[in-house]
Amino acid sequence: MELPRRRLLVVSEELDEAELAALKFLSLEHVPMRRLEAIQEPKAFFEVLQEKDMIEAGSLAFLKELLYRVGRIDLLEAQLGSSREEMERELQIPGRAKVSPYRYLLFQLSEDITEYELKSFKFLLGKELPKCRLNPKTTMLDVFIEMEKKGILGEDNLSTLKSLCAEINIILLKRIEEYELNLFGEEEMLIPEEQRGSTRGPEGHARWLASSVAPDSPGSWNESSQLEAYKMTSRPRGVCLILNNHNFAKAREAVPEPKKLKDRNGTAVDAAALRRVFSKLHFTIAEYKDLTAEEIRKIVNIYRCEDHKDKDCFVCCILSHGKKGIVYGVDGQEVPIQELTTSFTGQNCHSLAGKPKVFFVQACQGDACQKGVTIETDSGEQDSSVETDAGFQLDCIPAEADFLLGMATLQDYVSYRSPRQGTWYIQALCQHLEYSCPRGEDILTILTAVNQEVSRKSCEPNAEKQMPQPSFTLRKKLIFPVN
Incomplete structure (x- = not known):
């Protein structure tokens, strides 16, 4: 025992408060909630597990699984003599996992929910849960526990959670649907949730647990594809350049009415999402804020002149006001989009020749609203909870191969930006990249899913719509592996 x-x-000395909360949550099938709620430190938690015979002198399997589930691989290896690979093999054996697929799904969802999304969950559950339980310190795991107590969440009762996710983040909904599909199979998924019962058995559990510990490998997907993929193995993959213009005070001083450019509130949310996602995809992040037109040219020229020979890709994200064919500097001066993209052709940037050059531009391509009424535009003056950016056209992409230009909307139309949530396009793009890249999906498949999600959104009160459009000269599949 010693x-x-x-x-x-x-x-116990290495675990922090959030990790302890996660361990307690994952153990709820084995320890009564009343016992766990009183625990404030890891040592007390381990003592309860010993009382329940979940930790024994000859078997630390449950503790190993818990540490693996919360990502403390360092403690798993150093203190328990196991490894990530061993746990992945072990947990795919039917009956070995002690954490239920349902509870692990909730934990994974909680890890992926942003602070703003957590606030949205609390707001939408305001009538269902006690307000005292929805204070600023309440975590997503706390919310799940309260939902379970109220009977609106359970292993066979996911409908409320799915409805919330559909409204807050469709990627979370897809995670739940993937879990259900693996657990129940296609035929049983056709049966209404309340009629399925709990007849899934160990086969369904094993199928989902296998997918949860060993996601599809981009390499194996690529090998089975007939179309060659771009090399994407360098570390870092390349630079993700973010040109993020928010404060247009200089432009307002210089540009006469009625073309004064408002500040782009909400663009910081987009920039944060791009930083998070492309960091996970192993890109070096270089963000520049509030650039004049001349400064945009100078920054782009710096990266054009860099040596990219040891990198596999270049990504540039432009967040600014604009109109057809141009983006604005914060001084109100114009920069042609084609000037920026053409800077990275093989002739102008030799070290990127034959490598993918990816541009995502958040801007409209005109002033028209689909099913339109007048709301605030980036060349307008009205106030609105959803704003617009004005942008560029299809000829901005060079005729040369290996370019991808992701555009926020169709030609002649506006795109929408929430001052609190960011833009429809960039937020959907980041969510789908984060969800689909680990599954080995190529960028065009991902952008098709982005098109679908953004096209479903509407801007009240007159249901204005937005439709993104990618343009590309890629010669191969473009896949961003996470490993």
């Missing part, structure tokens, strides 16, 4: 106790002491 050896496990020493190990438990070391592990």
Whole structure:
């Protein structure tokens, strides 16, 4: 007994408050909630697990699984003598996993929910849950527990959660649907949720657990594809350049009415999402804020002149006001989009020749609203909870191969930006990249899913719509592996 106790002491001293909360949540099928709620430190948690015979002198399997699930691979290896690979093999064996697929799904969802999305969950659940339980310190795991207590969430009762996710983040909804499909199979998914019962059995559990610990490998997907993929193995993959213009005070001083450019409130949310996603995809992030037209040219020229020979890709994200064919500097001066993209052709940037050059531009391509009424535009003056950016046209992409230009909307139309949530396009793009890249999906498949999601949105009160459009000269599949 002495050896496990020493190990438990070391592990307990390394766990923080959030990790303890996660361990408690994942153990709810084995320890009553009343016992867990009173626990404030890891040592007390381990003592309860010992009382329940979940930790024994000869078996630390449950503790190993818990540490693996919360991502403490360092403690798993150093203190318990196991590894990520061993746990992945072990947990795919039917009956070995002690954490239920349902509870692990909720934990994974909680890890992916942003602070703003958490606030949205609390707001939408305001009538269902006690307000005292929805204070600023309430975590997403706390919300799930309260939903379970109220009977609106359970292993066979996911409808409320799915409705919330559909409204807040469709990627979370897809995660739940993927879980259900693996657990129940296609035929049973056709049966209404309340009629399915709990007859899934160990086969369904094993199928979902296997997918949860060993996601599809981009490499294996690529090998089975007939179309060659761009090399994407360098570390870092390349530079993700973010040109983020928010404050247009200089432009307002210089540009006469009625073309004064308003500040682009909400663009910081987009920039943060891009930084997070492309960091996970192993890109070096270079963000520049509030650039004049001349400064945009200078920054682009710096990266044009860089040596990219050890990199596999270049990504540039432009967040600014604009109109057809141009983006604005914060001084109100124009920069042609084609000038920026052409800077990275093989002739102008030799070290990127034959490599994918990816541009995402958040801007409208005109002033028209689909099913339009007048709302605030980036060349307008009205106030609105959803704003617009004005942008560029299809000839902005060079005729040369290996370019991808992701455009926020169709030619002649506006695109929409929430001052609190960011733009429809960039937020959907980041969510789908984060969801689909680990599954080995190529960028055109991902952008098709982005098109679908953004096209479903509407701007009240007159249901204005937005339709993104990619343009490309790619010669191969473009896949961003996460490993």
